[in-house]
Amino acid sequence: MKLKIYFILIILFTGTVTFAKSIKFDKAQFYEVIKTGNKESIDEELDLVTASDIAEKNGYEGFLLMRKAGLVTRPAEKLKLFKAGRIKLETALLNDADNAEYHFLRLIIQEKAPKIVKYNKDLEADRQIITKAYKTLPPVVQHAIADYAKNSKALKAQDF
DSSP: OHHHHHHHHHHHHHHHHHHHHTOOOOHHHHHHHHHHOOHHHHHHHHHHHHHSOOTTHHHHHHHHHHHHHTTOSOHHHHHHHHHHHHHHHHHHHHHOTTOHHHHHHHHHHHHHSOGGGOOOTTHHHHHHHHHHHGGGSOHHHHHHHHHHHTTOSSOOGGGO
16 A cells, blocks of 8 residues: 555656646746736746746846836835845846846846835946847847837837
8 A cells, every 4th residue: 555655656746847847938928927017927927937947047037026026015025025136137147247138137127126226237238238239139039128128218229
């Protein structure tokens, strides 16, 4: 009887691991979630990114945490999420400083962050990196940047 239970547990565990590895990150969906700004969608996307094994995981997680910070109501939770997200995104930038997509994500946060958190010192540098690298970025990221530029003060469509 115990042997049957062990086999069942092994099969269930193996299936769970296989399912977790089969989670596919969809960059187009990621940018659609950013665009909508819905807390539930951000939570779902954050769960998906956290469970994935993509190379950009820390950068995306960091961005989503900071984006979520703007949607929660308790000030202590806002600050905690923002700090955790900033650490992840800035670490991703330190590890891959030439990644224009990370600079784009940081630019979005910098434009929307309240002045009190003093997270706006790299706006111009990020704008320049994004502008220079725009044509080398994947089409889905180019589309997201062009779409964001329609309402941005830092990025303009004519920059590309």
